Amino acid sequence: MPSGRNILIILSALAAVQAIQPSAPDPIAAPLRDLKWGQLNFLHTTDTHGWLAGHLQEPSYSADWGDYVSFAARMREIAEADGQDLLVIDTGDRVEGNGLYDSSEPKGLYISEILRQQHIDVMSSGNHELYKKNTSEAEFLTTVPNFQGHYLASNIDIFDPTTGDLVPLAQRFKKFTTENQGIRIVAFGFLFDFTMNYNNTVVQPVEETIKESWFQGAVHDQEVDLFLVVGHVPVRSKEYDDVFNAIRASHPDTPIQFFGGHYHIRDCARYDTKAYGLASGRFMETIGFMSIDGLSTKDNQLRPGLISPVFERRYIDNNLFSFHYHTGLDGSTFPTERGLNVSRLIQQSRSTLQLDEIYGCIPQTLWMSRSPYTAANSIYAWLQKQVLPEMLNDESRPGKPALAIVNTGAIRFDLFKGQFTRDSAYIVSPFTSGFRYLKDVPYDKATLILEVLNKQPKILTASRDSIVSLPWSLAPPEQAAHHNLENSRDVHHDWSMLDMSTNQSPMYGDASPRLEVVPGYTTTDDLGADGDDTAHSQINFYQVPNCIDALTVNNGTVIPETVDLVYVDFIEPYVALAAKYAGLNVDVPRESDVYMPSTTLTDLIVHWVKDHWSCAA
């Protein structure tokens, strides 16, 4: 990179010019690793789930989408000054999971205008865009046109709401040449083999898509320097292995860059020496950076056997300290006018939606997986022992004990000590699922059903008489990525590799504060243990079961003979399958009924918080 990038610029105070949301905490000055630029560079977001305001309680992730707009613009300027290229990628699940998306009517009213302010070069849909009819229609009618020519849908069709015809959600693929280097790219946009979409969309299994003539035509093109496969697909998956093999069948040497997501983790997978895949976390915590050097270009064609590309990656913590450092800019030179406008738009939208309205005050932080699920500071223990037993109660079943089953994936985020706001409710429990129940189930059968649900996924998916083939997705997505969880336990991170002398913050100049190592991501992937831009101390994660249960009207003495088996309606197909295994002979969808009509898990949580966690104390 240009030598000027590490110039120290003296700036009085970080707080002087900021774009982040007014209530967001200042970032912490932490030791950073430099980016390694190449001919072609990428910025990547995935699974943002509406967190475009950034994290208002976590300094490490406190930058907002407006800051990211400025960051991408500044990074593009740096690339262009060196004759390099920068492409911005997003791989879906932009919806559901934060008040900024979920609390408007209709949902997403403010998000689409904010999102479109970023120049995104290649993007795809996630599964969350397709659960509901009107969500995928909003995608088709608003987001796809907003990103015309950049939004790719290689394996998704939709019934056009105006004509009723089944049409591609967006164009299948595209071919383009980068502006500065002249790199010829063929790009695809996939979704994993998702089956729980509403029936107005059709997701074609990836192994079928790669047999389509348009796909075969695209991969047989020999005038290609790089295949770019973006998608809402785990980078370690059968789907991406299939795409990799399909491309390699006609291109043994052409470099391939994959971008993926869905598991909410940082990861980089190596398919072979010329093909890598990056996954860039979740919830606007991570801006993935990837670079490739040694590529062929339209004016400089290398013999296939001589191509030996170099892939580099960094997982950038989404905060201004990192953004300023990597661009060599400071609080006054970093923000762009457009970026500042976007931050203001986010602020206005949050204010209109009253997302800072306070429902209560959280006395201590409750974790999803940073403490064992039975511990006093586990969000699951809190639900199991307090919220569900106290709040579940259907008027038509007075005094009838209920055994409630909630999948752990229904909870999406930790609850930090401090204010519990309208936004917190959408963040911790964004889904609109209500409850259903089966009447008078023998207690031992009900607990057996829970046990089956918590057994290895194999048991259910191996079922010969399985009603449908179900993907195993009851626990939080982070946990599905066993690879990463296992690694995170016992890998030693060698921070001596960091050259601390280059880590003077340009923001602070001589008045540099001590660099502080705070807990955060400590990623190990196929390129090593040096991927995170920020040096963090390690966080321990604990496994949680697929489902937790709670017994209501349990006055502690008697075990009931029968219970109402209550469950979150989203998991009904799984409960039906588990009931068969448990030997409960009922037709679950037919014999079950709505429990506490028009009440969601989120409603129960909010009522409980208002009743118990007053801020006055």
Ligand SMILES: *[C@@H]1O[C@H](CO)[C@@H](O)[C@H](O)[C@H]1NC(C)=O
């Ligand atoms: C979809 O419909 C539901 C129920 O009418 C509504 O609450 C939601 O806001 C709609 N979502 C979108 C994206 O239009």
Ligand SMILES: *[C@@H]1O[C@H](CO)[C@@H](O)[C@H](O)[C@H]1NC(C)=O
């Ligand atoms: C989709 O499901 C609805 C019921 O939710 C049904 O009425 C409709 O016919 C189905 N459409 C298709 C194309 O299968």
Ligand SMILES: *[C@@H]1O[C@H](CO)[C@@H](O)[C@H](O)[C@H]1NC(C)=O
């Ligand atoms: C930023 O907002 C101002 C005021 O609304 C507007 O005049 C200006 O054109 C906007 N700039 C950009 C780059 O969007």
Ligand SMILES: *[C@@H]1O[C@H](CO)[C@@H](O)[C@H](O)[C@H]1NC(C)=O
């Ligand atoms: C406990 O539950 C049993 C059975 O429902 C009931 O007979 C008993 O009165 C309850 N005891 C208390 C203290 O509520």
